[in-house]
Amino acid sequence: MITRYTIGNPIETESVITDIPLDKGDIPFWTRKDDEKSLSISLAEDARVFGLGETIRGINKRGWVYDSNCTDDPVHSEDKHSLYAAQNFFIISSSEQTFGTYIDTPGKVRFDIGYTEMDRFAIRFEDFDADIYIIQAPGMVDIVKEFRKIIGKSYIPPKWAFGFGQSRWSYMTADEVREVADKYEEAGIPIDSIYLDIDYMERFKDFTINAEAFPNFEEFVSEMKNRDIHLVPIIDAGVKIEDGYDVYEEGVEKDYFCKKEDGERLVAAVWPGRVHFPDFLDENARKWFGEKYKILIDKGIDGFWNDMNEPAIFYTEDHLSEVFEKIDDYKGKNLDIHDFFDFKDLTGSISNNAEDYKRFYHNYHGKKIRHDKVHNIFGYNMTRAAGEAFDRLCPDRRILMFSRSSYIGMHRYGGVWCGDNMSWWSHLLLNIQQMPALNMCGFLYCGADIGGFGADTTEDLMMRWTEFGIFTPLFRNHSALGTRRQELYRFKNIPAFKKMIELRYALIPYLYSEFMKAAQENDMLFKPLSFEYPTDKDAFEVEDQLLVGESIMIAPIYKQNARGRYVYLPEDMKMLRFRAYNDYDEDNMTVGHHYIKTSLEEVLVFVRKGHVLPMAEPAVRAMKVDDTNLNYITFDTTPDTYRLYKDDGVSR
Ligand code: GLC
Numbered sequence: 015m016i017t018r019y020t021i022g023n024p025i026e027t028e029s030v031i032t033d034i035p036l037d038k039g040d041i042p043f044w045t046r047k048d049d050e051k052s053l054s055i056s057l058a059e060d061a062r063v064f065g066l067g068e069t070i071r072g073i074n075k076r077g078w079v080y081d082s083n084c085t086d087d088p089v090h091s092e093d094k095h096s097l098y099a100a101q102n103f104f105i106i107s108s109s110e111q112t113f114g115t116y117i118d119t120p121g122k123v124r125f126d127i128g129y130t131e132m133d134r135f136a137i138r139f140e141d142f143d144a145d146i147y148i149i150q151a152p153g154m155v156d157i158v159k160e161f162r163k164i165i166g167k168s169y170i171p172p173k174w175a176f177g178f179g180q181s182r183w184s185y186m187t188a189d190e191v192r193e194v195a196d197k198y199e200e201a202g203i204p205i206d207s208i209y210l211d212i213d214y215m216e217r218f219k220d221f222t223i224n225a226e227a228f229p230n231f232e233e234f235v236s237e238m239k240n241r242d243i244h245l246v247p248i249i250d251a252g253v254k255i256e257d258g259y260d261v262y263e264e265g266v267e268k269d270y271f272c273k274k275e276d277g278e279r280l281v282a283a284v285w286p287g288r289v290h291f292p293d294f295l296d297e298n299a300r301k302w303f304g305e306k307y308k309i310l311i312d313k314g315i316d317g318f319w320n321d322m323n324e325p326a327i328f329y330t331e332d333h334l335s336e337v338f339e340k341i342d343d344y345k346g347k348n349l350d351i352h353d354f355f356d357f358k359d360l361t362g363s364i365s366n367n368a369e370d371y372k373r374f375y376h377n378y379h380g381k382k383i384r385h386d387k388v389h390n391i392f393g394y395n396m397t398r399a400a401g402e403a404f405d406r407l408c409p410d411r412r413i414l415m416f417s418r419s420s421y422i423g424m425h426r427y428g429g430v431w432c433g434d435n436m437s438w439w440s441h442l443l444l445n446i447q448q449m450p451a452l453n454m455c456g457f458l459y460c461g462a463d464i465g466g467f468g469a470d471t472t473e474d475l476m477m478r479w480t481e482f483g484i485f486t487p488l489f490r491n492h493s494a495l496g497t498r499r500q501e502l503y504r505f506k507n508i509p510a511f512k513k514m515i516e517l518r519y520a521l522i523p524y525l526y527s528e529f530m531k532a533a534q535e536n537d538m539l540f541k542p543l544s545f546e547y548p549t550d551k552d553a554f555e556v557e558d559q560l561l562v563g564e565s566i567m568i569a570p571i572y573k574q575n576a577r578g579r580y581v582y583l584p585e586d587m588k589m590l591r592f593r594a595y596n597d598y599d600e601d602n603m604t605v606g607h608h609y610i611k612t613s614l615e616e617v618l619v620f621v622r623k624g625h626v627l628p629m630a631e632p633a634v635r636a637m638k639v640d641d642t643n644l645n646y647i648t649f650d651t652t653p654d655t656y657r658l659y660k661d662d663g664v665s666r
């Protein structure tokens with residue numbers, strides 16, 4: 015059962031696509047305080063909170079403050095409050111009550127979950143305008159399904175996007191891309207895609223190609239396609255200001271860029287220097303920008319990633335001139351503690367400055383709305399621009415799309431990757447913990463940069479992260495400029511990496527089936543244990559094991575030098591300790607806590623009772639995996655049937 019309540023005059027986000035009649039009564043469960051612009055609820059001792067999508071910290075969100083405010087911040091440390099996404103759906107579960115809440119507002123919201131007061135959950139709004147949905151159903155999975163029904167079906171990528179992808183900021187030339195493909199093929203490691211980061215463009219201009227580095231781009235795309243490798247270019251939110259650049263000139267002519275109060279176009283800066291931001295909230299601008307993807311689709315491209323769409327702002331022209339003006343006051347001065355910190359604040363506040371997000375406006379449903387009021391739906395609408403265009407341009411086939419920034423509703427148009435993580439062991443754990451929360455909010459096609467984006471990775475971190483990544487739909491190794499190269503063939507134990515990637519490909523029939531069923535039935539692909547075992551108190555506390563689909567549980571190792579780990583089994587299961595898809599130990603294990611030894615090259619999978627894990631012979635490309643000849647692994651001798659999903663992998 016879902017009921018809708020309204021506070022103030024909410025700005026429509028178009029995240030909910032089902033008409034839920036308005037209930038004019040009091041919002042159940044929550045105490046509303048208009049003077050504090052808050053809703054609050056007391057948290058029982060055993061209450062746990064799940065959801066909020068892509069955020070920091072654990073699966074149980076209790077004990078911290080989470081700001082719903084899409085932010086470009088590459089340091090995802092425990093002390094932060096927001097990442098790139100705003101996904102305001104969560105479930106509170108205790109022995110007294112279990113229900114879901116969706117706070118639908120494009121503006122800023124603060125979720126204080128037992129931080130200020132350990133036994134209180136307070137939601138504080140910057141503007142007290144929101145649609146509130148209360149979702150009640152018997153269990154947590156039912157609540158998620160009810161919620162997902164009203165926000166519409168999740169995006170489905172082409173099947174090749176379940177293969178392995180290699181990325182780097184950046185492969186600078188076509189030859190460098192060829193070399194990556196060659197090296198993977200020489201090593202016999204399966205691969206389906208190679209990503210093109212910002213340097214494929216001509217001076218970071220969207221929908222252009224650097225013709226010197228990537229001559230005859232179209233031929234190059236088809237050359238790679240003949241090798242069954244998909245090239246996936248990045249698209250950034252800012253459009254470079256440059257005379258003669260058609261996207262810029264058209265945007266100006268048609269008046270599709272965001273403007274300031276005085277009607278002047280906002281001048282911000284990102285990779286190309288000065289840019290304008292297309293007004294993705296304006297339907298016409300959205301349509302116009304979406305059509306631009308055709309330029310690359312016509313060259314044979316069938317996948318994209320949308321970036322910097324919070325939007326990230328290096329600086330705005332206006333703020334920068336204010337800073338330059340003030341800097342003079344500090345010149346030649348003896349900077350004491352106060353002056354020095356003021357000076358630091360001044361120069362350190364240039365990027366992603368909160369005031370800059372108040373300097374520009376959108377034309378949203380015919381109304382002029384200041385950006386900060388709709389900040390959280392900007393990236394969503396960039397990806398929607400692409401998704402709506404793909405519906406028109408390629409109605410018969412799927413295009414890969416995932417975005418950095420997101421809001422609920424965007425899950426209909428694309429997936430997400432979790433942005434600029436670091437090559438830290440703690441971020442491998444974070445990746446594990448983010449997956450179920452993303453699924454709750456409708457984002458099924460997701461994953462993080464395997465091996466870590468920022469900082470230098472190590473071979474063992476790469477191995478352990480790959481061992482987890484083989485289960486995430488988006489399975490991409492990506493790293494930042496200036497960090498250690500981390501293509502798998504660069505490490506010592508190439509055969510072990512090859513075996514892991516092959517294991518992924520052997521699992522594709524299962525992962526694809528489970529993904530498609532989750533998409534069609536509004537289910538989650540990744541579940542915390544307590545979602546399936548709601549009365550098992552031990553399962554409540556498990557923050558580092560996940561159920562993946564209906565048949566298996568995984569227990570990834572995310573600590574350096576660990577050669578084993580404690581695993582909690584909520585029921586009897588069959589343990590598989592894989593060294594390769596065709597080389598594994600099996601052991602029937604009983605419910606309870608176990609310490610399981612696992613070498614660096616081994617990955618643990620547990621098959622649930624009465625369930626089936628189908629496995630294929632791996633192939634070097636996802637589309638070549640033969641799903642007619644499967645090996646079925648079961649726990650007991652009389653398993654249930656398994657619903658295997660098959661299709662051509664491309665059509666809608
Ligand atoms: C951003 C993206 C990252 C990309 C980089 C350069 O930091 O999050 O994935 O590599 O920009 O485009």
